[in-house]
Amino acid sequence: MKRVIGSLLSSVLVFSVSTAHSETQLIDTHIHYSHDAWNVTPPKKAIEILRTAGLQKAFVSSSSDEGTQLLYAKAPDLIVPVLRPYRKRGEISTWLHDESVIPMLENLLAKNTYAGIGEFHVYGDNANLPVIRRVVELAAQYQIFLHLHGDSDAVEYVFDQDPSAKILWAHSGFDDTYTIARMLEKHPNLSADLAFRNEHASNGKVDADWRELFLAYPDRIMVGTDTFSPERWYYIIDHADWSREWLTDLPTDVAEKIAYKNALALSNWALK
């Protein structure tokens, strides 16, 4: 009897946590769980944070990949694993010159399930370096997306290498709406995440230029937090609240696409 009551109570508790954040479904496409986060926010706590934020799914890439695997093992329903080509922090600007990255990626791709490769950093014609070229080939081989943090030139070079590549453009390149629109128009396989961007919304209201972008490309934009330091894990909850607030300022169908449908479609495509 006690067990039944306990089970009922925990169901009620789980239900109340999930309903508190379930008004707008949300998928966060830009999360890292790197080595310095594991001790301070162990996997159980990390999953609890994602659930408290009311996320349907979380795209996670980590330096090293072990972080992603730790979370994926705990919550395969929640975690969309993405393979980051960094073994540890500090490789943002060196990885693309390090050819030992390639066998590491090849081994992990052969062994585990991934929806994408990234988030990796590359700018300008560095996107033509051999390491990047091989990464683009691997993404094509495994039919997964590339989560690219870089400028529009780097995106162009990757599409030159493989016009059928699927790229999720991290932070929308920190570019202006004009450039983002131009890139989305030119490259149908390009999507953009809004991680660490503020310009599109303030106090729950969407900026006019960004609204135009969202309405013109409703199927191509996604939300993301970017947990670039361990403490940022706690921001996932506040960020989800913040995102839900400004999304209500968009037409429902557009808001739902940006909030989770686009990310779900990308994940389903990659993990088919």
Place this chain on the structure above:
Amino acid sequence: MKLTAYFCLVFLLLWQPVYGLEYSDQELTMIRSLGPWPTESVKDPSNRFSQQEGAIELGRQLFFDRRLSKDNRFSCADCHQPNQAFQDSLPLNKGFDPLHRHTSSLLDVGHRPWYGWGGEHDSLWSQSIRPMLASAEMHTNITILKNTLKQDNQFQCAFQQVTDRTIGSFSEDELLITLGKLLASYQETIKSGSSSFDLFRSQRIKQSSRNDEQYLSIDAQKGLKLFIGEARCVLCHSGPNFTNGEFGDIGVPFFIQNGQGVDKGRYKGIQALRKDPYNLLGKYNDDPSKNNAVRTKHLQLLHRNWGEFKVPSLRNVSQTAPYMHNGSVRTLVDVIDFYSNLDEERLHADGEKILRPLHLNEEQSRSMVAFLTSLAGPISAATENTQLFSRCQ
């Protein structure tokens, strides 16, 4: 004789008087921007008691009065100790509960745009209310405090002399705000004076470099050059008070000890300020124009605010150890070491990065510490002036 004359000639040709280091026009402009100091006292228009001598004295008495806390446990001065540059020299202090932020020095605390490590307040008087009410700090019960103060005839008399009203005629909210404003009036008088650097700066502005190392050692001048140059400290620690008054994430970890999550810093500060009934947008701002509330009105909550903390003044910084919002850096040498070995990947920035590891060598670090130490001036604050209330004795 000829040989002596020859040596004299060589000496005269080679000898150059040592007038200190040379500075470029750009460096001199930067040096000029770091003064004058001290600045002129300006009345805070949001506080009707600002710069009134009776209010300053009553505020001073309140500052040292433990009745402002639950069970008469703590006064403001127990943490903001006058003989410790108005801070406590501890990494983290403990009130009724352990605190997770370092006690800031109150030097030159008047006329800042924001108060608190996260900028939870936009006036000194509203900031002064916060520790009184905080359960971990003074944990004041305003109902009990009002009764206590009402029963103190001497205080009641002085209070009426300053405010023109009896304590009993104030609502609890009004009384709290008035106490905050009186405390602020005293704190506005806590100031640092002219330092070695300021004397050096004055000399340099007069375009006289003669003997300026008597004010600022060559070592400290080398530190100054780094501070305004290569190290780019001046981008945030700018102006006469060596702070831009804003907030930054310099990569100091901001987890709270004992698994209590994180200190959200400026992010929570903005949220708290917006909700604060005592912010400058509210009815308790004594400036009818509300011009002083423009900053608060236009605040935006940004992702980068997460874990940002106040850029502190560097005036008398050698006397305000330990450092950072959580007191986690023990000495000035450790601060320089922190910036020398900054972890860039903890910081998210695209485009021009302000922060980067300085990689200073030992000599450069020593010069930086010498320069920072030169920013110490004499500390002053309003002193006892009880004769103002002589009729209340």
